[in-house]
Structures are given as C-alpha cells and as structure tokens.
Amino acid sequence: MNASFATALPSLLRGLATTFGIASAAMLLAVAAGFAVGILRSQVPRLLDLPLLAAIEFARGIPLLVLMYFLFFGLPQLGMRASSNGAAVAALAIYAGSLGSEIVRGAIVSIAAGQREAAAALGLGRLQTLFLIVLPQALRRMLPPFVGLFALIVESSTLASLIGVTELLQSVRTNIERDNALSLPLYTTALVAYFAINYPISLASQRLEKSLS
Amino acid sequence: MRDAAPQLARGFVLTLEIAAAGTAGALVVGALGAALRVSQSRPARVAATAFTELFRNTPPLVQIYFLFFALPEIPGIGPALRLPSVVAATIGLILHQGAINVEILRAGLEAVPAGQREAASALGLSRFDQLRYVLVPQAVRISLPALGNNVISLFKNTVLVSSIGVLDLFGAANDTIAQILVSAELFITVGIVYLVCVGLLGALFRALEKRAALAR
Numbered sequence: 001m002n003a004s005f006a007t008a009l010p011s012l013l014r015g016l017a018t019t020f021g022i023a024s025a026a027m028l029l030a031v032a033a034g035f036a037v038g039i040l041r042s043q044v045p046r047l048l049d050l051p052l053l054a055a056i057e058f059a060r061g062i063p064l065l066v067l068m069y070f071l072f073f074g075l076p077q078l079g080m081r082a083s084s085n086g087a088a089v090a091a092l093a094i095y096a097g098s099l100g101s102e103i104v105r106g107a108i109v110s111i112a113a114g115q116r117e118a119a120a121a122l123g124l125g126r127l128q129t130l131f132l133i134v135l136p137q138a139l140r141r142m143l144p145p146f147v148g149l150f151a152l153i154v155e156s157s158t159l160a161s162l163i164g165v166t167e168l169l170q171s172v173r174t175n176i177e178r179d180n181a182l183s184l185p186l187y188t189t190a191l192v193a194y195f196a197i198n199y200p201i202s203l204a205s206q207r208l209e210k211s212l213s
Numbered sequence: 214m215r216d217a218a219p220q221l222a223r224g225f226v227l228t229l230e231i232a233a234a235g236t237a238g239a240l241v242v243g244a245l246g247a248a249l250r251v252s253q254s255r256p257a258r259v260a261a262t263a264f265t266e267l268f269r270n271t272p273p274l275v276q277i278y279f280l281f282f283a284l285p286e287i288p289g290i291g292p293a294l295r296l297p298s299v300v301a302a303t304i305g306l307i308l309h310q311g312a313i314n315v316e317i318l319r320a321g322l323e324a325v326p327a328g329q330r331e332a333a334s335a336l337g338l339s340r341f342d343q344l345r346y347v348l349v350p351q352a353v354r355i356s357l358p359a360l361g362n363n364v365i366s367l368f369k370n371t372v373l374v375s376s377i378g379v380l381d382l383f384g385a386a387n388d389t390i391a392q393i394l395v396s397a398e399l400f401i402t403v404g405i406v407y408l409v410c411v412g413l414l415g416a417l418f419r420a421l422e423k424r425a426a427l428a429r
Binding site: 057058061062063064065066067069070073074075077078151154155156158159161162169173176180181183184187188190191194195198199202 | 266267269270271272273274275276278279282283286287369370371372373375376383387390396397400401403404407408411412415
C-alpha cells in the first residue's frame with residue numbers, strides 16, 4: 001500500500017460512515033412511509049386510492065437524481081432551503097418509500113382471503129383482522145424485499161455525491177482531485193467496498209426469500 | 214428558458230439514443246450471460262456468475278466513473294482504453310442493467326417446467342434447438358414484466374451520464390441552469406418529460422405482456 005493511499009484512508013472511512021448514515025436514515029423513513037402508505041392503500045376504497053397511486057407513480061417514475069437536484073437546487077428558489085445531507089436523505093426516502101409501500105401493499109394483498117373471512121367469522125373487527133391476522137403473516141413476506149431495498153438505497157446513495165454530500169464516493173473523488181495517481185486504486189477500492197456491502201445484503205435477501213416461501 | 218429549448222431538445226434526442234443503445238446492449242449482455250449461466254461448461258457458468266454479481270451489486274455511477282476515469286490510468290494498456298464520455302457512460306449502463314437482465318433471464322429459463330425440456334429432448338431436438346424453439350420463447354414470456362422494469366430503470370439511469378459531462382436532457386438542463394439560474398421550473402419541466410417517457414414505456418410493456426399472454 002503506498003503512502004498517499006494511507007493518507008486517504010481516514011477520509012474514506014469517514015465517507016463510508018456517512019454512506020451508512022444517510023442510507024440508514026433513508027431506510028428508516030422509507031420503511032415508515034412504506035408501512036403508512038401501503039397499509040392505507042390496502043384499506044381505502046378505489047377512489048381514495050387514486051391520489052396515493054399517482055404520488056407513488058410520480059416518486060418511482062422520476063429519476064432519483066432529478067428529484068435530488070430539485071430538492072437541493074430547486075426548492076431554495078421556492079423559499080425552502082435544505083442541506084445537502086437533508087436533500088439526499090429526503091430524495092432517497094421518497095424514492096425508496098414509494099417502492100416500500102408497494103412491498104407492504106403487495107404482501108397484505110397476497111394474504112389469502114380465507115384468513116380475512118375466518119377472522120370475520122370469529123367476530124374480529126376490521127382493524128383487529130388487519131393487525132392480528134393479516135399483518136403478522138404479511139410481515140414475513142415483506143422481509144426479503146425490504147432487505148433488498150436497503151441494497152438499492154446504498155447503491156443509490158452514491159448520487160448524493162453529486163450534490164456535495166461527502167459520502168464514500170465523494171471522498172474518493174476528493175482524494176483523486178488532490179492526487180490523480182490515486183484514480184485507479186481508489187475507484188477500484190470504491191467498487192470493492194460497495195460490492196462488499198451490497199453482495200451479502202442481496203445474498204441475505206435471496207436466502208430469506210427461499211427459506212420463507 | 215425559451216432560448217434553452219434547442220439545447221434541451223438536442224439533449225433529449227441524445228437521452229433517447231443512449232437509452233436505445235443501452236437497452237439493446239443490455240439485452241444482448243443479458244441473453245449471452247443467461248446462456249452461459251445455463252451452459253454445461255463450468256468455467257463459463259462461473260465467469261458469467263462472477264460478472265453478474267459484480268455488476269449488479271455495485272452502483273452504476275461508480276462503474277461509469279471507473280470506466281471513464283480509472284481505466285485510462287491502467288499502466289501500459291490504459292491509453293488505449295480512453296473512451297469518449299458518452300461511450301463510457303453507455304457501456305456503464307449496459308454492464309449494470311445487462312447484469313440484472315442475466316439474472317432475470319436465467320430465472321425465466323429456470324421457471325420453464327422441466328417437462329418442456331424433456332419433451333423437446335424426447336422429440337429429438339438438439340440442445341440448441343431446445344433452447345431456441347422451446348425454452349427461450351417461454352422464458353422471455355415469463356421474464357417480460359421484469360425486463361420491462363429493467364428497461365425503465367435504465368431509462369431513468371441515463372441521467373447519470375451527465376455526471377461525466379455528457380449533455381443528455383438532464384446535462385443540458387443543468388448547463389442551462391448554470392447560465393440563466395432558473396432551476397425550479399426547469400427541473401419540474403425536465404422531471405415531467407422523464408415521467409411521461411417512463412409512463413409510455415410502462416404502457417408499452419403492459420401491451421406487450423397482454424399480447425404475449427393472448428398468444429399462449
């Protein structure tokens with residue numbers, strides 16, 4: 001390992017910590033939003049569901065980078081200012097939250113109607129059926145895709161480098177700007193680091209999928 | 214903003230070109246990779262698996278930077294690997310989305326019931342003809358929804374090419390913003406263009422799925 005690589009290491013580790021920080025914050029928000037919207041969508045009549053569906057189609061249809069730039073560069077013109085970290089977490093959470101709500105709704109809908117009918121026959125109310133019968137079973141089916149969603153968030157968190165968040169990729173770039181000889185070793189390091197994070201996560205997601213089905 | 218229209222239009226055309234080349238390339242990579250994944254040669258299977266896992270588990274933005282900035286720095290062969298930004302960016306998109314296609318098509322091939330291959334084999338079809346006439350047509354049908362999602366994902370990811378200076382629609386928009394400083398409305402306009410394209414692609418694939426289902 002050469003000397004300049006060693007000097008780069010502390011800033012790379014700080015970048016890695018920031019990557020985990022924004023990815024975890026976005027994941028928490030996405031899970032919360034995913035449950036709220038997904039449960040709501042599975043319960044409301046079709047007419048009330050339409051605005052929710054439109055919001056989800058918007059959030060997952062727009063390129064994440066466009067959303068992030070809008071939140072960071074566009075909103076200040078409309079009088080709202082966000083920090084780069086805040087804009088990055090918000091954009092990731094909106095995008096991942098829309099995917100998360102589909103995971104939750106899909107899992108709830110996939111629980112056999114007989115479960116609901118049996119609960120109704122036992123005299124359980126609508127909310128009791130949802131929280132005591134349907135959701136506990138649906139949770140198992142949500143787990144693998146939610147694990148996979150975290151890998152997607154980590155991968156997508158690299159976009160935050162483009163609005164100046166010093167996550168892992170941005171600290172790689174800053175070090176290379178200082179010393180261009182680091183280009184090949186540091187970009188290779190970045191590939192290896194992201195692979196080392198995401199490969200086990202996607203393996204875990206696949207294993208869970210197999211063992212729970 | 215009106216003055217920016219020609220530049221944005223050129224950017225949009227470039228976005229469509231990158232998306233078309235990327236989609237075609239990713240399908241070729243996906244088909245080749247899936248064929249290797251189910252081949253009888255163990256080295257071929259291992260190589261295809263390594264390629265797939267590496268490129269779908271690393272961020273496309275890092276791949277694009279690696280191709281554009283790091284490859285030319287390889288001692289000896291590096292200078293020959295200096296790619297124009299639009300080429301490096303498109304290859305990056307092809308590798309990432311192609312690796313995902315490998316996984317989609319492999320899963321599709323494995324989802325075809327084993328009886329189909331056995332019946333084809335009993336009819337005396339060669340291994341290649343089994344794939345060509347029996348397995349692949351059914352696998353593609355099974356894979357269609359996931360392939361459609363991946364095409365849409367590639368289209369959305371074309372905005373990443375702007376990060377190495379390519380003036381696609383998003384790059385052109387940012388270039389304009391740097392000159393005239395009206396970012397909010399420009400981002401909204403550009404966002405709507407992407408949303409409409411994604412909506413059209415979604416409708417196209419739903420129609421394809423319907424046709425494939427009817428032909429069954």
